[in-house]
Amino acid sequence: MSRPGFALEVDERTPPLLVRSGSAVRLERFSLGTQVVYAPDSEAWGDAPALAAGALAAPLSGPPLADRLRPGMRLTVTFSDVTVPTPWARDDVRRVLVERVLQAAATAGVDDVVLIAANGLRRRLTARDQQALLGERVCRSFAGDDRLQSHDAEDAAALTAVGDVDGVTVSLNRRVVESDLVVHVGVVSERDHGGWGEIATGLGSADTIDLVAGLRQRGGAVAEVLAGAVDVVAVTAVLGQPSSSGALRFLAAREWEWGIKEQVAYLGVRRALAAAPVETSRALYGSRTETYPVLAVVSGPVDKVQAAARRTLADAQTVTVKGQADILVSGVPNPVSQAPDADGTPLAPAWHVLSHVYGMSGSTPMVREGGAVIGFSKLGERFSSRHHSAAADFVAEVLPQTTDPAQIAEVYQPRFAADPWYLELYRHRNAFHPLHPFHLWYAMQPAIRACPDIVWVGADRRTAEVMGFRAATTYADALEICSTRLGRRPKVTYVRAAGQVQVQVS
């Protein structure tokens, strides 16, 4: 049986703790009394095919999938994209789920089948991405004649209106709307995965996605419109903690359990990154995949599936910490879900700490109002010219003018969203959509508003300044900066978790 996650209180016997800063790793001594959040151990692997077969035969409500399929119908299978989970799964369970759905379709004599990746404003899938997600069989069967596609949020001909919210037209992928049945295959490894939000942000038009992920935050209203417009069966796998292998196994191991192998691996990785940072980072993280156990597979109506998946996930991931902290501390893994290289863009690491980690505890943040956040990242500006052109210009042109989200949304967002070069990169060069960096920035705002001091250890001073943050050379310096407002004995919570965790503040 795997061990659950827990919150450790640092004492005299606690060894230095691992902190990740993008591709770099370091050991840090935390002050006595610091609460450290650890994720659960990796669970045993579930039998994904058996779980999938069971879920399709016995959905949460309604008839089994096989009974809903008939010859002559239009079936569309949509699936969440490669940003979930991060790092990539070594053997993605979505392959098994999609194969099971297609087997049922073939048995029922359904000929008109199209597969669509719900990538939304994230980069469209390459052939390698498709192969990694769906396997060789499905790709070879469907990729040849354009029946395996990535969603294009800017292709007006491939979108159709299904309603409106606040005067903004809600549009969805035309094939999805015109299908007799849509099966959405996804994985859930974090609290906010799945549901109508994933379908809206994966298969909607850019305007629709902006309603959900932009400043307006109208996800609930959009979900209502979609639920009345399309018939969707959700098939969702709940993933457990990933298990690392190879040289990076020490990342997930608890420090007091480190043997000589983990200590040597840590020292080796440190030295290799110091000698050749880019090359070593590429070798260690470039094609890194991890094995994810499958905790459960559920199918049925979108809302019910999301609720069931969340319950399973909460049972497996929840860690309770004592009270809100004055300072929230977090490292940044590599890769992060919004960028294949966490060292390359400052927005992705900032989003990871200020949106993902800050949101781990739901409506009650781990850090109190008026507290501080300390993150570990270089906030590097080695943007991928292929994936992150718009993000590079956002940091270089927009943030030096203003960090105010309302002003950014009013003045700069329309220009970026209509820029033909960014749209060309998104539609034909697998780049992120130009609205993507704006949405990352908006997602950080709750943390930025709540915490006046946000300090990045090891960050480029210019970039930190441009983003409205502060830079510190060491963790002690960062605490020193915060001490002017929070005193000399602040209550600190460090999220050490390698893997996914949900935090409950008692």
Add this chain to the structure above:
Amino acid sequence: MSTREFASWADPSATPRARSARLSNPLAGFLRDVRQVATGWRWGRRPAVPLSLPASARGRAVERRTPRRALAAVAGRFRVTGLESGGSDSRVVLAHVESPADLAVLMDALPAAWRIVTARVPRALASGRSVLFVTDIATPDSAEVAAEAATLAARFQRELLPVVVRRLRPAPADDAPGPTARGPRPRLVDDVHVRFADPIRDGHAAGAARTARTAISRLLAEDDATWWDVLRGQAASPLAEPMAPWRRVWNRTAPSMAGGRQRKPIWR
């Protein structure tokens, strides 16, 4: 022109970027790191465990080994499809292979947990190991081999698992350079596929043998069609029909151009 006011030490218009780590001495911090690890883990003494560690977090983590299949697929030597269970349950594997090289690939692709044997079959099945039957579906005696495998599976109430190994036309290696006017030719590697069918659980040996042969012919049909076409019954493999081995080789090595002549390249 910036409208925000920046700190003088971090003004983007006046401050150079942080120096690249590449310029630093890679050995500079090594001793410090070693000292930190040595003191942190109390080299020479028993490592300490934090006192606040909850009871549920004590004890060693269970080490889980990565499935061998995944490693093999990542290695890129062959592609495995349809293999869903790496568990240790005993089973009867009926494999279509055409050469010793294919058999070697198959042995590498089968999960180690299955503990495959090819000799003393009844005893192996009784002791919980898995057994492998190898045949070439296009040869006359393949029906007999399939029947024997199905009989044993029914007798010991094990599942019968059809599998084929296919070595398709050579494909350019992933790291090979593309064709250029004067450059080297791309390095070609065999495109090797190991395809597993769904396991067959049928108490009647004759029916299981027929189902297994059908499953193998469907797996073979994926060579020329696609998995989806085969699923819908729109493709069948001519290789599943009895034919002399030389004819199969002849068919697979036939030149792609009509008339059997290669088109001369327009460059030399």
